[in-house]
Amino acid sequence: MDIERLEPLAEDWERALCVVAHPDDMEFGAAAAVARWTGQGKEITYCMVTSGEAGIDGLGPDECRTVREAEQIASAQVMGVPDIVITGNFQDTWGGRNLNQADHIATGRAVLDAVRDAGNRWIFNEQLVGGLEPWGGVREVWAFGSPDSGHAVDTTDTFDAGVASLEAHGAYIDGLGWEDFDAREFLEGMARQTGQRLGTPFAAPFQVFSMGWGD
Numbered sequence: 252m253d254i255e256r257l258e259p260l261a262e263d264w265e266r267a268l269c270v271v272a273h274p275d276d277m278e279f280g281a282a283a284a285v286a287r288w289t290g291q292g293k294e295i296t297y298c299m300v301t302s303g304e305a306g307i308d309g310l311g312p313d314e315c316r317t318v319r320e321a322e323q324i325a326s327a328q329v330m331g332v333p334d335i336v337i338t339g340n341f342q343d344t345w346g347g348r349n350l351n352q353a354d355h356i357a358t359g360r361a362v363l364d365a366v367r368d369a370g371n372r373w374i375f376n377e378q379l380v381g382g383l384e385p386w387g388g389v390r391e392v393w394a395f396g397s398p399d400s401g402h403a404v405d406t407t408d409t410f411d412a413g414v415a416s417l418e419a420h421g422a423y424i425d426g427l428g429w430e431d432f433d434a435r436e437f438l439e440g441m442a443r444q445t446g447q448r449l450g451t452p453f454a455a456p457f458q459v460f461s462m463g464w465g466d
Contacts, residue, residue: 257403257448260457264334264390266294270362271339272354274299275420280441281337281395283406283413284455290409296333300358336392338362340458346398359394363460366392392460396441400456403449406442410453414438 267288271277277285277297285295341359344350368374370387379385393402406413417434424432442453 254448256450257445257454257456258401259449260393260402260404260459261391262288262291262404264293266296266333267335267337268296268298268333269337270298270300270358272300272352272358275417275423276339276355277395278413278417278420279396280438281339281455282416283409283438283442283453284395284404284457286409286412286416287404287406301354334388334390336362336366336389337457338392338394340394340396340398342397342399344398345396363392366462387462389462391462393457394460395455395457397456397458400445400458402459403445403454403456405446405449405451405453406455407446407451407453410438410442413442 269277269281269285276299289295338359339355340351341356341363342351343356366389369389370385372379372385375385394400414435417438424434439453442455445456446452446454448454448456
């Protein structure tokens with residue numbers, strides 16, 4: 252049975268901004284890719300739209316915010332953390348019947364719109380202060396984990412770092428009641444399947460949105 256092949260992501264860039272809805276979003280599938288890129292000397296910056304304060308049923312928002320922010324910092328330290336902007340899957344599902352979260356959908360769509368319009372001085376003109384000028388230099392937006400992914404990056408050598416970064420979110424995972432959750436097993440399923448389509452042992456999938464006219 253033939254499988255649909257994935258194209259390797261371009262890596263001729265130096266800076267990327269990762270914008271996601273919650274702490275831990277990057278770690279559920281994209282952290283091993285970030286570890287690969289930081290290992291290449293690329294500059295990766297994380298931006299979390301929320302602190303995930305509504306993510307643990309047993310903790311009130313104020314306490315939960317503190318815990319999840321601390322876990323995200325610890326996780327990023329494992330990684331060693333623009334020309335490219337990275338966000339999460341913002342399709343309605345993860346493929347099949349697994350529904351996506353509203354926060355993921357809203358954040359991803361907002362990121363795509365913001366990047367597309369960043370070079371238009373008449374849309375975000377309130378930000379043009381202190382000598383700032385519009386920036387339309389982002390080449391592409393990449394959405395990791397999308398069921399419509401057509402590209403991927405080899406994460407074979409950095410897979411263990413991706414596992415360690417997800418394990419750093421212990422309080423969140425415990426709060427979900429996933430008593431038998433195994434970060435390695437969870438990540439390995441998607442990484443192996445994606446790697447098979449890329450021709451590598453492990454890989455992370457991305458949907459690519461070009462910001463160029465006619466691309």
